[in-house]
Every structure is written in C-alpha cells, then in structure tokens.
Amino acid sequence: MGAAGHTLQLSDLPIFREGIVRKPIREVIADKLSTLVASGILQVGDTLPGERDLALALNVSREAVRGAIQTLAARGILEVSHGARTRVLSADVGPVTVGLALARAIDAYDIDNVHAARTLVEQKLVADVAHMANRRLCRTLRDLLQAQAGMLDDPVRFLICDREFHVAIYRAPGNRLLADFATDLYTYMMEYRRRAIGQPDAIGRSYAEHEAIVSAIEAGDANAAVSAFAVHTGRIYTTTRFVMEGQAPPIIGSAPAGKDRRRRKA
Numbered sequence: 001m002g003a004a005g006h007t008l009q010l011s012d013l014p015i016f017r018e019g020i021v022r023k024p025i026r027e028v029i030a031d032k033l034s035t036l037v038a039s040g041i042l043q044v045g046d047t048l049p050g051e052r053d054l055a056l057a058l059n060v061s062r063e064a065v066r067g068a069i070q071t072l073a074a075r076g077i078l079e080v081s082h083g084a085r086t087r088v089l090s091a092d093v094g095p096v097t098v099g100l101a102l103a104r105a106i107d108a109y110d111i112d113n114v115h116a117a118r119t120l121v122e123q124k125l126v127a128d129v130a131h132m133a134n135r136r137l138c139r140t141l142r143d144l145l146q147a148q149a150g151m152l153d154d155p156v157r158f159l160i161c162d163r164e165f166h167v168a169i170y171r172a173p174g175n176r177l178l179a180d181f182a183t184d185l186y187t188y189m190m191e192y193r194r195r196a197i198g199q200p201d202a203i204g205r206s207y208a209e210h211e212a213i214v215s216a217i218e219a220g221d222a223n224a225a226v227s228a229f230a231v232h233t234g235r236i237y238t239t240t241r242f243v244m245e246g247q248a249p250p251i252i253g254s255a256p257a258g259k260d261r262r263r264r265k266a
Contacts, residue, residue: 026067033068038096038103040190041159047085049157056147057161098187099180106184115237118185121178126229128173130222137172141214148207155198196239199249
C-alpha cells in the first residue's frame with residue numbers, strides 16, 4: 001500500500017513502465033529523435049532527412065515520422081518551415097536515458113576501456129543472434145541495409161540508420177540489460193564519430209562491414225558473425241581515436257563504394 005491507501009501498481013515503477021505502458025508510435029519516434037539529439041548524432045543546426053528517408057532509417061511509417069516531428073516542433077526542439085527542410089533548433093531535450101545511463105555519460109570513460117567493454121558485450125550478443133536468427137530479424141536487417149545503401153553520401157542520415165542497425169542486433173537475443181549496456185557503449189564520443197564517418201569512403205566501408213555481419217547471421221555462423229563485428233568495431237575504435245587525437249583517420253582495408261556495388265549487381 002502507498003500513501004493515502006494507494007495500492008502500488010507495477011506500472012508505477014520506472015523499470016516496468018516501458019514494457020507495460022503503450023505509447024503512441026509518434027511519441028516513440030519522438031523519443032528516438034530526442035535520443036539522437038541527446039547523444040550527438042543530430043546536432044543544433046542539422047537538417048533532418050526527409051520524412052521518407054527517416055521512415056526508412058527508423059523502419060516506421062511516414063505518418064509516424066510526421067507526427068513525431070510535429071511533437072518535437074511543439075516543444076521547440078525542431079523547426080519546421082514551409083518550403084525548407086526541418087532542422088534541429090535546440091538540444092534542450094531534457095535528461096534523456098540512452099540505455100542504462102543518461103546521454104553522454106559514457107563519454108566520461110577512456111576509449112580503450114569502452115572499446116574493451118564493447119568488444120566483450122557485442123561478441124556475446126552477436127553470437128546469440130547468429131544462433132537464434134529468424135526470418136523476421138534477417139528481413140529487418142536487410143531492410144536497414146537497403147536503406148543504408150541510399151545514404152552513402154550523407155553521414156548524418158547514415159548514422160541514424162546505423163544506430164537502428166546496431167540496436168536491432170543488440171535487442172534481438174532478448175537480454176534487455178546487455179542490449180541497454182551495448183547501446184550506451186555505441187554512443188561513445190559521437191561528436192568524433194560524426195567526423196570519422198565523414199572521411200572518404202568511411203561510409204562505404206561501414207556498409208560493406210554491415211553486409212558481412214548480416215550474411216554471417218543469416219548463415220547461422222556465430223564465429224563468422226563475431227569476427228565480422230570485431231572488424232567493424234575495431235575500425236570504429238581506430239578511426240575515432242585518431243580523430244580524438246586531432247589526426248586524420250587512417251585508411252583501413254578497402255570496400256567498394258555502395259553505388260559501384262549496386263551497379264555491378266545490376
């Protein structure tokens with residue numbers, strides 16, 4: 001019993017609220033966009049991708065995206081102008097929790113420690129995904145890859161879809177604690193990640209690495225999935241570190257540009 005005879009309900013507890021209280025889809029997407037701002041993927045002055053591109057990146061309908069934009073515009077976070085692209089007007093989204101921690105909290109840690117933790121957690125998650133992957137998950141990952149293929153010239157749009165791709169993998173095994181921890185680790189030093197992904201062919205390499213990860217998951221090959229993920233996060237670690245140290249990221253390996261890949265397939 002609570003105060004004044006109130007009976008405590010599970011939905012009153014924050015840890016249960018997300019799983020019990022159903023939000024309208026526009027609010028769910030508004031929360032996602034707020035998280036993108038809080039974590040630094042979207043920054044003040046950035047123009048948002050169009051509704052169609054956002055819907056593809058977030059794997060939702062255009063109506064849901066439009067409603068979310070209207071919600072955040074009413075809060076002064078986004079600016080919607082007739083005849084112009086919607087842009088980020090304010091980063092004042094309040095205390096947003098990304099996974100387990102508030103946005104940017106993971107930035108307080110050393111990059112080597114973050115990379116070591118990310119490697120351990122992601123190895124477990126991606127191996128589990130490869131063991132249990134079903135058609136629905138594989139279809140979702142393929143849809144996200146298809147969306148990424150149209151974003152190879154836009155680092156911000158690509159990062160939005162990149163986050164959805166990683167989080168889909170983190171959440172698939174059903175271990176919410178590990179998924180939330182991995183999501184926090186993913187957001188590390190996003191300001192520098194944005195610069196690194198803007199380097200020549202960085203998006204093309206990420207796209208090729210994502211393809212290798214998905215192919216291994218579809219084949220049910222846990223070892224190959226873990227290895228492909230290690231290549232991907234290892235390059236992210238190296239390029240992010242170089243940018244943090246004020247150096248140009250090194251060229252690591254090579255990956256055909258997405259447009260060339262599609263042309264050859266055609």
